[in-house]
Amino acid sequence: MSDAPPPHTTPNNPWGPRPRQGSGGLQGETVRVTSPDLRQRAALEKSRTRLVAVSAVFLILFFAVAARLSFATVIDPMKPAPRVVQQFTPEPPAAATAPPPGRASIIDANGQILAVSLPVASLYADPRQMIDTNAVAVELKKILPDVDEGDIARRLASAKAFVYIARRVTPAQEIAINNLGVPGLSFQLSSERRYPLGDTAAQVLGGVDIDANGIAGVEKYFNTRLNTDTTPLRLSIDVRVQAIVRDEVANAVKTFDAVGGCGIVEDANSGQILGMVSIPDYDANDLAQATDAERFNRCATGTYEPGSVFKLQTASMSLDDNVIHMWDYFNTTHPLPIGRFHITDFEPQHVWMQLGDIMKLSSNIGASRISLLVGKDRQRAWLQKLGLMSREPIQLPEAAMPQVQPASTWGKATLMTVSFGNGIAETPLHIANTAVAIVNGGTLYKPTLLAQNIGDPPIQGTTVMQTSTSDIMRKIMRYIVTSGTGEFGDVPGYFVGAKTGTAQKVSEHGGYKKHTNYSSFVAAFPIYAPRYVVYVAIDSGHATAETHGYTTGGWMAGPAVSHIIGRIGPMLNVMPRFDNVAEINQQLDFPHPYPAPPGAVVYGPNNPGEPDDPNAMDKPAHPTKRGGIARVAQDTKWTTPASTVKNLRHDAMYRVPAPASADATH
Structure with a gap:
């Protein structure tokens, strides 16, 4: 069979003309399909099938991915694994490492921050990078x-892996260093001790070293506690009181061009220290730059001959042991010889005095004569009982031991000079703390820098003298202010009681410095019911026109004490009293002269008289609680040159020679 097209065909009608309608033939053209067309059609069908199949697969995959994505992002979001995040997260800038455990803050009695540790970044480097x-x-x-x-x-x-660059980097500097993008620079977070109030209580707080360990003051004493217990350490210091005391002491030091000064405010019924100031001082934030003089705590570390404030001890011990009585008289008519020297008075009266006037006029001669009646053993026992021969147990590592002669050299000269505050060196804290016992009824407290918390049991003290002795001493201290050397410490409405003290400074080369005094003033207020004791001392002050050339305690330190009491009284809720003034004055007054009760033996110029042998006066003049025997003696014939009476000073100008033979007899 031939594949050639039939005759009469055209490209559009390859199979010839279609039969016409109405003819008996087929309607339309006859279609002839050849083999190429079939193959082409089969290929198209196969392609279409493949396309549909592929499209279906892609459609299924699309819906599967869409469903999975929706589930992972909306229905159940998934977090990438840490290792994946690590791979795609850029390395952060060098950050400070975690800080060490914090050192506890120190606060004052009212919660004011005195010391706090703040985080600080230190910069170090690894040069190898x-x-x-x-x-x-x-x-x-x-x-x-x-x-x-x-x-x-x-x-x-260097080839080291760790090199310190700077120990204190501010946040702004830290950001700038990070922006450098230098590898090998890192930060280590540590803490820095800061003192927000600067020089306030600087010597009390002390300081820390570069590793935040205490090296002085409270920071050192409580170092373990501050590093292990983050609870703030609450001190008894009141920054308001501290600021006032510093202001007044610094002003006095400046006014009198003094070497330095100090001030203490102590609670008379607990021994808590509300203020402790030493001038010169320093900014506690810059301890390394402070000089030795600035770091020196004159209140607790400095030991000084206290001068006549020590007569409070002489009067208290002699009264408490019934060695003397208020009605006894003592010979102050002339200087008292001791070896090749003489004990003199600043303002000699040349009369026989009772104890009240001896204290009012601060007579060294009178105090010396009383000490001879008290005797060496009683004197040492009293000083020991009052804590004046041992270190004060306060929370300061720097607290000093008093300078006291041993019993083996404690002869008559020492006995007499100690009675008016020479020949012995005490810290101001000793003087203030014993004054607390003298005015509060006879209870000696351990001075403390720790505040009492609510619920704490009351602070317990030790009874060291009779209440009656304390009552008399308060009257004497008020008498000193109203009629004696303490007049410049008075404050209207506060009924201040006080005692002045002036001691010549010991020379570095032996003996005493001329015209160079350690001037002090200790006071209590209100003296009829003491709440606080205030002590101020000015070291080596210079006289001014206002002091009329004097450098004694009353002139140098008295005004500062007066100003302190007037300023801190109201803030401590101790208001001045202007009601019942006459009644209070009557309560504090005692007769002058003091009358002896009926039948009493009066020690004085006539009966029984003054002992003729001062070296043998180591026995009491009256029966005492310890069974002493009264002594009767005759008046002494003195041969003191008249020249020694002139230009007498408040404190004796002498230094007892080391081999002094007079010391051999007690």
Whole structure:
């Protein structure tokens, strides 16, 4: 069979013309399918089938992926694994490491922050990771102006893996260093001890070293507690009182061009220290730059001959042991010889005096004569009982021991000079704390810098004298203010009781410095019911026109005490009293002269008279609680040159020779 097209065909009608309608033939053209067309059609059909199949597969995959994506992002979001995040997260800038456990803060009695540890970043480097260490040093110098560029370059040139660059970096500097993008620079977070109030209570607080360990003051005493217990350490210091005391003491030091000064305010019924100031002082934030004189705590570390404030001890011990009575008289008509020297008075009266006037006029001669009746053993026992021969148990590592002669050399000269505060050296804290016992009824407290918390049991003290002795001493101290050397310490409405003290400064080469005094003033207020004791001392002050050339305790320290009491009284809720003044004055008054009760034996110029042998006066004049025997003697014939009576000073100007033979007899 031939595949050639039939005749009469055309391209559009390859099989010839279609039969016409109406003719009896077929309607339409006859279609002829050849083999190529069939193959082409089969290929098209196969392609269509494949396309549909592929499309279906892709459609299924699309819906599967879409469903999975919806499930993973909407229905149940999935977080990438940490290792994946790590791979795609850029390395953060050098951050400070975690800080060490914090050191507890120190606060005052009212919660004011005195010391606090703040986080601070330290910059260190690993030079091994750096390419150009010199360039790094140049860039760091631009950000840290306090560092030495050459020193930093030398450090970075080393092969060490850890090199400190700067220990204190501010947040702004930290950001700037991170922006450098230098590998090998990192930060370590540590803490820095800061003292927000600067010089307030600087010597009390002390300070810490670079590793935050206490090296002085309260910081050192409570170092373990501050590093292990984050509870703030609450002190008895009241920053309001502290600021006032500092203001007044610093003003007095400046006014009198003094070497220094100190001030203490102590609670008379607990021994808590509300204020402790030593001038000169320093900014506690810059301990390393403070001089030795600025770091020196004159209140607790300095020991000084106290001068006539020590007569409070002489009067208290002699009254408490019934060695003397208020009605007894003592010979102050002339200087008292001791070896080749003489004990003199600042304002000699040349009369026989009772104890009240001896204290009012601060007579060294009178105090010496009383001490001879008290005797060495009683005197030492009293000083021991009052804590004047041992270190004060306060929370300061620097608290000093008094300078006291041993019993083996405690002869008549020492006995007499100690009675008016020479020949013995005490800290101001000793003087203030014993004054507390003298005015509060006879209870000696351990001075403390710790505040009492609510619920704490009351602070317990030790009874060291009779209440009656304390009552008399309060009257004497008020008498000193109203009629004696303590007039400049008075404050209207506060009924201040006080005692002045002036001691010549000991020379570095032996003997005493001329015209150089340690002037002090100790007071209690209100003296009829004491709440607080205030002590101020001015070291080596110079006289002014206002002091009329005097450098005694009343002139130098008295006004500062008066100002302190007037300022701190109201804030401590001790208001001045202007009602019942006559009644209070009557309560504090005692007769002058003091009358002897009926039948009493009066020690005086006539009966029984003054002992003729001062070296043998080591026995009491009256029966005592210890069974002493009264002594009767005759008047002494003195041969003192008249020249020694002139220009007499408040405190004796002498130094007892070391081999003094007079000391051999007690």
